Amino acid sequence: MGNNVNSFENSFAEYCGTKHCIGVANGLEALRLILEGYKTVGRLQEGDEVLVASNTYIATIFAIKQAGMKPVLVEATTEIYNFDIQALEKAISETTKAIMPVHLYGQLAPMEEISKVAKKHNLLVIEDAAQAHGAKNENGKRAGNLGDAAGFSFYPSKNLGALGDGGAITTNDDVLASVLRKLRNYGTSSKYVNELTGFNSRLDEVQAVFLNIKLSKLDSDNNRRREIAKRYSSEIKNKKITLPKWNGNEDHVFHLFVVRVEDRTDFMEYLKQQKVGALIHYPTPPHRQEALPEFNSLSFPVTEKIHNEVVSIPMSPVLTEEEVDRVISVLNSW
Numbered sequence: 001m002g003n004n005v006n007s008f009e010n011s012f013a014e015y016c017g018t019k020h021c022i023g024v025a026n027g028l029e030a031l032r033l034i035l036e037g038y039k040t041v042g043r044l045q046e047g048d049e050v051l052v053a054s055n056t057y058i059a060t061i062f063a064i065k066q067a068g069m070k071p072v073l074v075e076a077t078t079e080i081y082n083f084d085i086q087a088l089e090k091a092i093s094e095t096t097k098a099i100m101p102v103h104l105y106g107q108l109a110p111m112e113e114i115s116k117v118a119k120k121h122n123l124l125v126i127e128d129a130a131q132a133h134g135a136k137n138e139n140g141k142r143a144g145n146l147g148d149a150a151g152f153s154f155y156p157s158k159n160l161g162a163l164g165d166g167g168a169i170t171t172n173d174d175v176l177a178s179v180l181r182k183l184r185n186y187g188t189s190s191k192y193v194n195e196l197t198g199f200n201s202r203l204d205e206v207q208a209v210f211l212n213i214k215l216s217k218l219d220s221d222n223n224r225r226r227e228i229a230k231r232y233s234s235e236i237k238n239k240k241i242t243l244p245k246w247n248g249n250e251d252h253v254f255h256l257f258v259v260r261v262e263d264r265t266d267f268m269e270y271l272k273q274q275k276v277g278a279l280i281h282y283p284t285p286p287h288r289q290e291a292l293p294e295f296n297s298l299s300f301p302v303t304e305k306i307h308n309e310v311v312s313i314p315m316s317p318v319l320t321e322e323e324v325d326r327v328i329s330v331l332n333s334w
């Protein structure tokens with residue numbers, strides 16, 4: 001936590017348009033610490049319900065559980081792989097205190113609708129921005145500045161990645177920020193004076209050096225990702241492949257380019273034969289995971305359909321035009 005962390009925090013806060021950025025050890029802890037911070041300031045308490053999309057990456061749900069709160073899963077839609085807003089409002093109970101939207105695959109969650117629901121029911125909005133560094137809404141506001149606080153991950157494969165683990169929290173809340181600066185480092189604001197039962201969740205100085213350099217390339221990397229996404233969107237023409245819904249704006253930074261197919265086994269086998277890399281994000285929905293037995297008997301048909309059909313095709317700012325050509329022609333020939 002020296003000059004490089006400090007300098008990265010200032011640059012990333014400025015980039016996101018927020019008053020504060022607090023570097024932490026990873027994305028999971030960024031999300032958990034936000035909740036712990038709100039507990040410390042008395043805005044949240046153990047047992048509170050937090051609404052989360054049932055198709056999110058499991059980290060969002062773990063963060064809520066580890067902070068002693070109750071994740072309430074809300075069904076998704078296949079439109080933008082995010083909250084079904086009607087289901088979101090229906091899931092609100094007396095003990096609901098926060099909504100934790102995820103900008104999944106790099107596409108902003110429907111924040112306007114979510115904020116409306118949050119305002120009406122007096123709920124906190126905590127963004128899981130781990131896949132959406134730099135995504136911008138139509139007013140030019142970026143991920144990390146669209147709710148009360150946001151958690152980022154700098155895991156190497158994210159749009160802004162370190163060369164190891166790292167994470168950050170952004171917020172405009174002075175009180176929360178000051179508590180988080182203590183909580184991430186043993187509850188101290190000066191050495192060996194422990195004011196809170198804190199965590200060891202520091203952003204490493206060495207990772208901050210890499211992040212400072214890579215932040216200057218984030219916009220051009222995201223633009224390149226969108227260029228590739230535009231080519232995929234207009235040139236992949238195969239009735240068996242459903243393309244992601246996107247309006248062409250900067251609200252998507254294409255952390256992943258996710259298509260859907262009904263016969264995924266055949267598609268994956270074909271891509272393997274053609275030597276086109278493909279991954280599944282994610283093969284098993286959180287409510288079917290052994291780690292979350294309390295949800296195992298629940299049914300989320302849309303989420304299950306998403307998990308059965310999604311395939312992430314090659315997406316990276318370093319893909320060449322020839323590689324993009326080849327992905328397109330291989331997909332069109334399936």
Ligand SMILES: *Cc1c(COP(=O)(O)O)cnc(C)c1O
Nearest residue numbers: 026027028057059130131153155
């Ligand atoms: C990567 C990721 C996280 C967790 O980040 P780590 O740094 O791996 O702990 C949380 N949420 C989402 C949506 C992610 O993609």
